[in-house]
Amino acid sequence: MNDIWNFILGLGDGLQDAVSAVNVLPILLIAMAIGIFFKPENYAVKALVALILVLAIRIMWPTVSGHRAELPDLRHLSAIVQIFLLYVFAYGMIGMIGSLRTLSKGAAKAAH
Numbered sequence: 001m002n003d004i005w006n007f008i009l010g011l012g013d014g015l016q017d018a019v020s021a022v023n024v025l026p027i028l029l030i031a032m033a034i035g036i037f038f039k040p041e042n043y044a045v046k047a048l049v050a051l052i053l054v055l056a057i058r059i060m061w062p063t064v065s066g067h068r069a070e071l072p073d074l075r076h077l078s079a080i081v082q083i084f085l086l087y088v089f090a091y092g093m094i095g096m097i098g099s100l101r102t103l104s105k106g107a108a109k110a111a112h
Contacts (some may be wrong), residue, residue: 011077018078019085027086031093040098047090054086062065 031050038046059069073077 001008007046014077014083018081021078022082022085024086024089026057027051027090028093030054031090032097034099035094035101040101043091046094047087050090050094051083051087054090055083 027050030053031047034046034050055072059071062068062070072083074080
């Protein structure tokens with residue numbers, strides 16, 4: 001029973017570390033740009049594209065200063081949780097921008 005409790009506590013600590021270490025600014029900026037410049041359709045695909053762009057930037061950014069590319073270690077729970085959270089943030093931001101665009105177009109049609 002003690003091993004199960006230690007596993008659950010370790011899992012909780014890993015999730016807490018992942019949530020506190022995630023950087024949401026790049027995904028929000030890219031998701032906003034995708035939400036503004038493209039039609040409000042297929043939010044899941046657009047969120048996946050935004051996630052791939054952000055991961056590519058994160059992986060390739062150290063090569064700008066001459067270092068090796070840093071791939072996320074998918075064997076750690078925190079990396080998986082961070083990638084999932086980035087996808088959720090991208091989906092939410094693209095959905096919100098799409099809803100605002102649809103709402104503003106509906107209001108513009110009603111005004112005429």
